[in-house]
Amino acid sequence: MANLTIVSVDDEYPALQLIQKYCEQIEDVELLKVFQNPEEALEYLRENRVDLVILDINMPYINGIELLHQLPYQPLCIFLTLETQYAVKAFELDVVHYLVKPVDFETFRKAIHKAKDFLQFKNSAELQKKEDFIMFKSNYVMHKVLLDDVRWIQGFGEYIILVTPLKKYMILERMSNFEEKYQNFGFIRIHKSYIVLSSHIGSYDSAHVYLKDGEKLPLGRTYKNSLKAYLN
Structure with missing residues (x-):
């Protein structure tokens, strides 16, 4: 397995020393850099x-949450x-x-090891345009659901x-973000409030999309042409 590359940021040097010591005892982990100065x-x-950043939160100049927001990518x-008071905010950031x-x-x-598992799922999704499952976080727990x-x-x-069929999951994510993230998985927008998997569509008319299991969903006027083009 490829190394999990890590950068650690903490204004307290003893904390960085401890992280370095811990990382040395874990296989397939590469601690690239440690920083006391969050701006650096x-x-x-x-x-x-x-792959992974290990961040303190309260630091001079810029805190850990702000640092994460300013990165051009999402490690x-x-x-x-x-x-302890930032726990809810942290999980909203999908940490x-x-x-x-x-x-x-x-x-x-x-x-x-949890980070390694996340990275494995992330890499497998990026290597293939379409997988037979998706991964997402709901109520602070990662879920794997078959397409x-x-x-x-x-x-x-x-x-x-x-x-x-068995459960509904509430996910902190906007429709547009989900649509962009899984655009190569066969999902299609049929309404401002609805996305479906194209393989589940049985038929449609001027106002509704009918799934193969008999469920009827609304079809937005602005999405009719794109649905027709996608299916034909």
């Missing part, structure tokens, strides 16, 4: 892509901090883990509901 870390990360992230100092080696090791089990996606502002 930001400059480095803008020029160098890494995996583990927050390692004394603060791998939120560790509170002091952290023991076994807890750290589990977080790193054939996705009946439709419905938008509610900042959230979407992913509907399967």
Whole structure:
């Protein structure tokens, strides 16, 4: 397995020393750089892509959350901090883990292995235009759902509901983001609030799309032509 490349940023040098010590004990991990100055870390990360960043939150000049927002790409992230009040905000950013100092080696090791699993799924999706499953986070838990089990996606502002035969998942993500992320997986927008998997469409008329399982969904006027072109 390829190395998980890491950069760690913490204004406290003993914390960086501990992370370096822990990383040396985990296989397939490469700690590329450590930074006490978050501005220097930001400059480095803008020029160098890494798999994972381990960030403190409260730091001078720029905090860990701001640093993550300013990156031109989205690496995996583990927050390692004394603060507990940012946990909800951190999970909204889709972080791998939120560790509170002091952290023991076994807890750290589990977080790193979780990041490895995320990276494996991410890479497999990027290597193929279409997979038979999708990965997403709902209620702070990563879920793997087969494409054939996705009946439709419905938008509610900042959230979407992913509907399967057995369960509905609420996901903190806008419809447009989901549409862009999975554009090569066979999904098609049929309404401002609905996305379906094209292989599940049985028929359609001027106002509705009928899925093969008998479900009827609304068809927006502005999406009729694109649906017709996609299916024909």
